[in-house]
Amino acid sequence: MPIKQLKIHKLNMRLKDPFTTSFGTFQDKEFFITELIDEDGNRGYGESVAFSSPWYSEETVKTNLHVMEDFLIPILKDNQINHPEQVSDLFHPIKRNNMAKSALEGAVWDLYAKREKLTLAAALGGERKQIDVGISIGIQPTVDDLIQTIQHFVDAGYKRIKIKIKPGWDVEVLREVRKHFPDTPIMADANSAYTIDDIEHLQKLDDLNLMMIEQPLEHDDIVDHAKLQAVMKTPICLDESIHSLEDTRKAYELGSCKIINIKIGRVGGLTEAKRIHDFCMDKGIDVWCGGMLEAGVGRAHNVALTTLAQFVLPGDTAGSSRYWERDIIKPEVVVENGLINVPDQPGIGYDIDEEAMDEFTEWTRVYHF
Numbered sequence: 628m629p630i631k632q633l634k635i636h637k638l639n640m641r642l643k644d645p646f647t648t649s650f651g652t653f654q655d656k657e658f659f660i661t662e663l664i665d666e667d668g669n670r671g672y673g674e675s676v677a678f679s680s681p682w683y684s685e686e687t688v689k690t691n692l693h694v695m696e697d698f699l700i701p702i703l704k705d706n707q708i709n710h711p712e713q714v715s716d717l718f719h720p721i722k723r724n725n726m727a728k729s730a731l732e733g734a735v736w737d738l739y740a741k742r743e744k745l746t747l748a749a750a751l752g753g754e755r756k757q758i759d760v761g762i763s764i765g766i767q768p769t770v771d772d773l774i775q776t777i778q779h780f781v782d783a784g785y786k787r788i789k790i791k792i793k794p795g796w797d798v799e800v801l802r803e804v805r806k807h808f809p810d811t812p813i814m815a816d817a818n819s820a821y822t823i824d825d826i827e828h829l830q831k832l833d834d835l836n837l838m839m840i841e842q843p844l845e846h847d848d849i850v851d852h853a854k855l856q857a858v859m860k861t862p863i864c865l866d867e868s869i870h871s872l873e874d875t876r877k878a879y880e881l882g883s884c885k886i887i888n889i890k891i892g893r894v895g896g897l898t899e900a901k902r903i904h905d906f907c908m909d910k911g912i913d914v915w916c917g918g919m920l921e922a923g924v925g926r927a928h929n930v931a932l933t934t935l936a937q938f939v940l941p942g943d944t945a946g947s948s949r950y951w952e953r954d955i956i957k958p959e960v961v962v963e964n965g966l967i968n969v970p971d972q973p974g975i976g977y978d979i980d981e982e983a984m985d986e987f988t989e990w991t992r993v994y995h996f
């Protein structure tokens with residue numbers, strides 16, 4: 628691909644409502660939009676998903692910029708790229724920093740799909756025209772607030788409800804929720820808030836008919852999760868622990884989970900996400916697409932990935948309006964009856980809303996190839 632220029636746009640956006648997990652509360656999001664421009668004027672876009680603080684993983688907005696500028700962009704400049712699948716191998720010598728890698732690799736995928744006049748979904752091999760959507764609800768001030776919030780999103784049609792839990796906001800809360808919503812597909816996400824010493828406590832969740840429990844134990848663990856899965860009938864889903872196909876294989880061999888949440892940023896890009904998907908399809912592990920409170924570009928990438936066959940469970944790919952007063956894409960991502968219609972325009976399939984980009988852009992840097 629005759630790449631001419633890369634732009635990195637630094638954006639600041641404010642979520643409509645604060646979002647609280649076991650590790651902290653977010654409302655202001657700073658991130659990068661990557662824009663890769665070829666000699667014909669095609670533009671491919673990616674989004675960095677690291678947060679400002681290393682609470683979810685070790686990456687931050689600042690480490691993303693450092694790693695992109697000092698290591699990854701030089702690799703892109705020095706190599707002729709014909710297909711986006713080359714990028715993850717070219718980036719492989721750089722350890723981890725998967726969200727930085729993904730922000731650039733995503734722009735290469737979008738540019739490639741646009742040049743080939745394919746939707747990003749089709750370029751990845753996805754066939755679904757609509758995807759099922761769930762929603763992730765942060766920790767609320769009171770159980771009543773939580774129940775009202777769930778009711779709101781159940782009424783809006785979301786196909787499953789994910790509830791964030793932490794010690795002190797878990798068994799009793801979920802029991803109350805289950806009483807109000809006996810038949811709703813419900814799951815819990817602990818974001819690594821428990822340890823092996825909490826196994827007996829976590830077993831109390833087993834009679835609540837949860838779809839799964841996401842990442843109950845340490846962010847880097849797969850051994851204790853296997854011990855937990857062995858004594859629980861509720862499926863364990865791994866999020867933070869899975870950074871690669873290799874991690875997935877090891878978790879599978881140990882029996883650490885029955886479900887995997889695939890986040891493009893966490894695994895270093897769409898190519899690795901697809902490799903994990905293919906492995907899980909082969910082994911019968913269900914997967915779904917996780918979220919990082921993305922703006923429109925990242926959200927569009929998630930929608931495209933979810934069209935692959937083994938994404939059999941609703942993802943955390945809620946509509947733009949769940950997060951933002953105004954998103955940076957036109958049209959915004961819309962959820963109706965718990966479904967998103969996959970766009971049929973080339974690449975990510977949504978246009979950049981240049982006016983919104985201007986509003987949220989703090990600065991732009993240009994790199995000439």
Ligand SMILES: O=C(O)CCC(=O)c1ccccc1C(=O)O
Pocket residue numbers: 648683763816818866917918919920921943944945
């Ligand atoms: O709606 C979303 O984008 C996902 C929300 C979510 O659960 C989440 C948000 C921030 C960090 C981690 C997570 C997570 O999936 O664990």
Ligand SMILES: [Mg+2]
Pocket residue numbers: 816818841842866867888917
């Ligand atoms: Mg999670």
